[in-house]
Amino acid sequence: MLNQKIKDNWKWILIPIILLVELLIDDYVMPHVYKFVFHLFSFNPVEHFYTYLNIYKIVSIIVICLLNYWIIKQKIFFKPSETKVGWLVFLVVCFTIVMVTIEHKNFFIALDVGAIAALPEEIMFRGIILAFVLKLMTRKSTSQWRVIFSLVISALIFGGFHYINLSSQSFSFTSLQVVNAAALGMILGAVYIKSGTIIVPMALHFIYDFLVTLVKGMSATNYTSVQSMQWVGLSVYVVIYSAVALSIINYKPSDNKILPKLKNL
Incomplete structure (x- = not known):
């Protein structure tokens, strides 16, 4: 190979x-x-x-x-290293959200969009790319800055890849989506690093797209212009997402479950 x-x-x-x-x-x-x-x-x-x-x-x-x-x-890790009550509660909450919204008019399209977004993107960008970058970056040292740098690299790649949507969206709207995806990618990557199982970021990614589609529905194209206040709002989200992601992986760094798994490959 x-x-x-x-x-x-x-x-x-x-x-x-x-x-x-x-x-x-x-x-x-x-x-x-x-x-x-x-x-x-x-x-x-x-x-x-x-x-x-x-x-x-x-x-x-x-x-x-x-x-x-x-x-x-790159091996993709589905099996948790150990059972954590917090992750189980999170998965139960996601399932509960889906069940209580079953009668919503956008339920089935939201369910579909959540699944077809979360599965391929998490396999590609967290399961393969983030894990591979982490493996390369932590070969000689598992210092925390290397973990953070790996997380940022994979998040930027994830965000930038959304420019493929330019075929059906305006450049400004796609750029907004790219920045938002990169920020979200920080959190998705952080929970993969911390949990050691791709199931958790898949569930988080699913519930995010599920709720957005549930509220807004889905259109095949979007050529609307982006207002300056939308960029301001997005900047706030980027700061919050990044802070949350860094808090996740910096809280008890020795408990970042993905690193021992990569070491054992």
């Missing part, structure tokens, strides 16, 4: 490689396959947008897993 053939000092190049290849396959190769198959079965993706979106995301998960196997070979 590619990871085994590249010397340690050059393994950083695997991150842009997997991102670029995933982007090329998902957004340039697969659309031609979809076009052929959809034409064969007289399927109109415009009329059945959400069905198409689900197909796209399912294929994305398969592509991400295969690319990880061929290029990076």
Whole structure:
């Protein structure tokens, strides 16, 4: 595999490689396959947008897993190191929120959007990229600044990757989304580092998108202009998200469950 053939000092190049290849396959190769198959079965993706979106995301998960196997070979940790009451309570709260909103008019689309956003993105950006960056950064030292730097790098990559939405959104709105995603990525990465299981950031990511879609619904495109006050509001969120993320990983750093797992690989 590619990871085994590249010397340690050059393994950083695997991150842009997997991102670029995933982007090329998902957004340039697969659309031609979809076009052929959809034409064969007289399927109109415009009329059945959400069905198409689900197909796209399912294929994305398969592509991400295969690319990880061929290029990076990063183990994704699902099993918790130990049972923590706090994480279990959080998962129960997420489940409760879903159940009490079941009669909302946007429930099923929110449920779908939450799932198809959380699964591929958490596998890619926390399960693979964050863990791989952490492994590279903490080979010689597990000092806290290396953990924080790894978290920031993965969050920026996660945020920047949202520029792929430019095909259906304005640049200003997409940029707003990119910054928000990067800030959210800090928290998602922090809970993966602390919990040692991808299930927790998946649940957090799911409930975030679920609630946003539940309240606002979902549109296929967004070309609205961004007001200056929206940037001010976002700046406040960035500060809060970043502070929360740093508090999570700096609270009892020896209890960051992901690091021992990476060491044992």
